[in-house]
Amino acid sequence: MYHAPSDLNEALEIARDFGGTVVAGGTDVFPSAKQGHLPDNILDVTGVAGLKDIEHSSDGSRIGAAVTWSQIAKSALPPAFDALKQAALEVGSVQIQNAGTIAGNLCNASPAADGVPSLLALNAAVEVASLARGVRLIPLSEFVLGVRRTALQSDELVTAITIPPVPPHMGSAFEKLGSRSYLVISITMTAAMVSCDDQGRLTEARIAVGACSPVAQRLPELEARLVGQRLTDIRIAPSDLAALSPIDDVRGSKDYRLDVVAKQCERAIKRAAQNG
Ligand SMILES: Cc1cc2nc3c(=O)[nH]c(=O)nc-3n(C[C@H](O)[C@H](O)[C@H](O)COP(=O)(O)OP(=O)(O)OC[C@H]3O[C@@H](n4cnc5c(N)ncnc54)[C@H](O)[C@@H]3O)c2cc1C
Numbered sequence: 218m219y220h221a222p223s224d225l226n227e228a229l230e231i232a233r234d235f236g237g238t239v240v241a242g243g244t245d246v247f248p249s250a251k252q253g254h255l256p257d258n259i260l261d262v263t264g265v266a267g268l269k270d271i272e273h274s275s276d277g278s279r280i281g282a283a284v285t286w287s288q289i290a291k292s293a294l295p296p297a298f299d300a301l302k303q304a305a306l307e308v309g310s311v312q313i314q315n316a317g318t319i320a321g322n323l324c325n326a327s328p329a330a331d332g333v334p335s336l337l338a339l340n341a342a343v344e345v346a347s348l349a350r351g352v353r354l355i356p357l358s359e360f361v362l363g364v365r366r367t368a369l370q371s372d373e374l375v376t377a378i379t380i381p382p383v384p385p386h387m388g389s390a391f392e393k394l395g396s397r398s399y400l401v402i403s404i405t406m407t408a409a410m411v412s413c414d415d416q417g418r419l420t421e422a423r424i425a426v427g428a429c430s431p432v433a434q435r436l437p438e439l440e441a442r443l444v445g446q447r448l449t450d451i452r453i454a455p456s457d458l459a460a461l462s463p464i465d466d467v468r469g470s471k472d473y474r475l476d477v478v479a480k481q482c483e484r485a486i487k488r489a490a491q492n493g
Contacts, residue, residue: 242316282320300335300389320375334408334425388493392481409485429463
């Protein structure tokens with residue numbers, strides 16, 4: 218059965234009574250289905266009114282769950298969102314960016330999901346809705362629980378990603394390393410969001426790293442150490458990244474990944490400072 222509701226209440230009723238698969242762009246769901254065994258029961262959320270809207274004001278931002286990466290890349294958002302826009306352009310290819318959605322990336326809960334570090338830096342929360350419990354807001358850091366595990370209940374849908382107001386003059390940047398430059402899974406990725414005073418010293422730093430632990434994470438100790446430093450003096454070493462636990466695999470050793478992240482942090486901070 219294929220359900221394609223246009224109204225959120227109808228979608229939530231289907232989700233409550235449903236035993237199937239929620240699908241947005243399908244770019245994670247369909248490739249992971251065993252050949253010839255597509256889900257019998259599909260709830261397609263892409264037609265639900267309001268889920269494809271991006272709203273931004275001084276009170277904060279709201280990105281609908283079914284907003285695609287292409288929409289984000291083209292959106293008129295302030296420089297604090299540049300890291301997210303750069304990440305959007307790294308998700309697969311243009312075809313994947315046209316279909317793949319922000320909520321699909323978060324719900325798939327891959328350690329290498331390109332959208333997560335920038336959203337962690339933005340202090341994003343995931344808005345979820347169900348008929349039983351209404352709307353709840355879950356900080357992104359508490360939404361992705363582990364590899365392929367989220368806090369979403371079976372009767373819930375993600376309706377939006379919300380972002381609190383961003384301090385003025387904060388810029389951001391995203392760095393991704395893959396085994397080639399295009400259409401590739403991340404070996405490491407880093408998002409930085411910073412502000413500087415007129416002496417070039419950092420007044421705020423938010424750093425998040427993906428693909429180096431089961432769940433992408435902020436690095437609060439490093440962030441605290443960076444505040445007050447001049448941009449020109451910033452040096453980051455693997456010893457600053459003790460919170461990370463990258464794997465050793467064919468795409469890179471643990472030590473290699475930590476070396477790369479240290480360089481990505483330095484580069485992303487400098488790039489972020491330039492666009493703030
Ligand atoms: C060739 C290829 C290249 C790729 N490259 C990258 C890459 O470079 N970087 C990267 O991060 N990802 C990549 N991906 C993965 C994928 O494109 C992204 O994760 C994308 O954002 C998923 O969005 P989607 O809408 O297609 O998700 P779907 O496949 O529709 O859904 C993914 C998961 O989210 C759930 N879901 C979706 N929407 C909702 C909702 N509103 N409420 C509740 N649950 C929901 C689904 O049930 C499913 O569990 C690639 C995929 C392919 C096929």
